Amino acid sequence: MSPSRSRLRLMAAAFTVCATAIPLAVFAGTASALPEDALPGDPSLSDYSAPESDEDVTVTPIDFQVSNQLEPGSSYTLRGFLYEPADAKGCTTVLQANHALTTGAWYWDIPFEQDRYSIARTIVKESGISFLALNKLGYGQPDHPYRSSDRPNGYTVTVEALADASHQVTQQLREDGYEHVGLIGHSAGSEESELQAGLYQDVDALILSGFTHLATERFTAQIATQEVPRTLTDDYPFFFGDHETRDSFLFTDLADPELVKALHPLVNETPAGEILSIGPQPSRAVAPLIDVPVLTLIAEADEIFNAAGAPIDEATFLSSDDVTFNSYPGIGHGVEFHRNGPEITQDVADWITARPGALPSCR
Template identity: 30%
Template sequence: MRRPLKLTSALFACGVLLASLTAAVPAEAAAISCTDTDLPVSGPGLPPLVPGAPATVHGRLCLPAGAVPDTVQLLVHGGTYNSAYWDLPYEPEQYSYQRDMAAHGYATFAADQLGAGRSSRPLSLPLSVWAEAESMHEVIGHLRAGRAGGAPFAKVVIVGHSVGSGIVAVEASTYHDVDGVVLTGITHLPALPVLALGAALGLQPAMLDSQLATLGSDPLYFTTRPGARAGLFYAAGDADPAVIAADEATKDQVSVPGMGSVALFGIVLPSTWGITVPVFQVVGEKDVLFCGVLALRDCSDAGVLRAQEAPYYADPSKLSVYVLPGAGHSVALHENAGEYRSATRSWLQDRLGIAPQGYHSIGRN
């Protein structure tokens, strides 16, 4: 009779242990939460589309399970993109920056820039880098005041990609209202011949694009020609064709005057000189737009690239650089993008002291 008694006791002990482990995982860890919202903004030279009504920036807030973190990353997409860049509707466990960050305990707010996505679409001419930077400054105020999601954020880290990085640099250096800056898909000496050729052969007016013609854009809004994104934004050995197809399906428009002002004042001229908080600069090793001989930037080694970029910052000690091996321009959408997201989280913890809050075990890295 002792052996069955021992077996029963062992099973009971296992049951108690399993129950305690289950209880240790909070019920709210079942899922992250993402909600959409529209925030009112104003910008220089941006009259309301409807008299008396402000322009609005649309965005998606993604939160980890559990308590709302006290820090949020404001995500600013690049030209011919919208906020789908940060939450691509294809294999989100591998390619969604927002959902992966939430899974690892970080909050994000992905904004559609004015003129793109579900944000207001003013005339393209006045949509300069300063107008876009001011709109992001106002979004930061809304995030800190709790007008997105109902909970105020004590800290804001602003994250840009490509043209969005130029806007982020101008915003951070002008308003000094963020706690950290992440610049991706950017160096201060772009490959001008590649950019010129890419613009000439890879862009067309959005109003002539069958996918975007219904937007009713004016002639100075442009988008990429069908099939051009693969060569401009991706490195073939590190890209899934299905991702490129999803990218193509969610592409958007960009203001040509705005893109020009971003290129000159947000990228080439050192607006980054005015940034006073820590900066994390990320590029893909094979980014044809910002790396290589024609760009006078060596992106094969993070240490070498950091030495080349450091003169563009008032305090180089606050600059950290990361190179994603084998990746092209759109670092968030390459097969090894998880490595870049992991590096970003390490930077958030090590340089800014921002630890994860809440966790849901989906996704990779």
């Protein structure tokens, strides 16, 4: 059972007191003073500050208890942040987010020019709904202000297990009074969101970013020759192996180099089970069952999921009468983090606003 609204407020107050002792390393466009090549697990990464409330958005630390599908009877904590409209009390609409490989809850509210690039804050301000950003099972760095979720054996954290954990969170949101729950995912998080929406039929809208069911030849080779071998010796490897390789897959020259560098120290290790299970993309089997509004954001220069797969994907949503595919030229897999990212996130907010039956505003 998720915390009550009153308990959430107490958690926020306590967390704010703790956060004031943490130095600010990256905020409002200032790049990190940490080494650009810092790898996941660097103890100095605790110098980051946690997300804070502003005049438009109230940010609250929040936890959920879930079990790991491959460990019957297990109990793990997922940790992250709830973003709510500051001028709307008792909001009953929430957009629940699932991040990609190597990223985390920070993906939705990066500590770099937040007025431009924060996905969570823009959606809350423009759509008037709440936004839930959690570190998925196994993700996060210990003692990090962006908070860390519990870490099971990485080989047990599969795509299917992550979709099931997300489903458990959705159930708890419903129990806590949320009448409308949407899902938004990026990359692997889109795969898991689509799998959840089709398998469990438990959400009111689905937003997918940086994802199709057609992987590029380059990415397929990277998985086979680099990523799978890494999982044989480490249940939580650094997916892509180094920042240079990762950046080459995620960004084009339309991304701000300072933003790219600022994200390096935030990169998380990835559960081996997620890497090993994502290839078959099991969500393709249940996509025809999804009967809620669907929005997909396609990066035409994506080096991971080929934009040529978009027409095929669009045709698979047989049960939905509201399917939108937006394509954006010149940008890569890190869709919202290119220079036109703010416009793309605004498109998402506008799409939500145009569907009050699925995700009504709390204002």
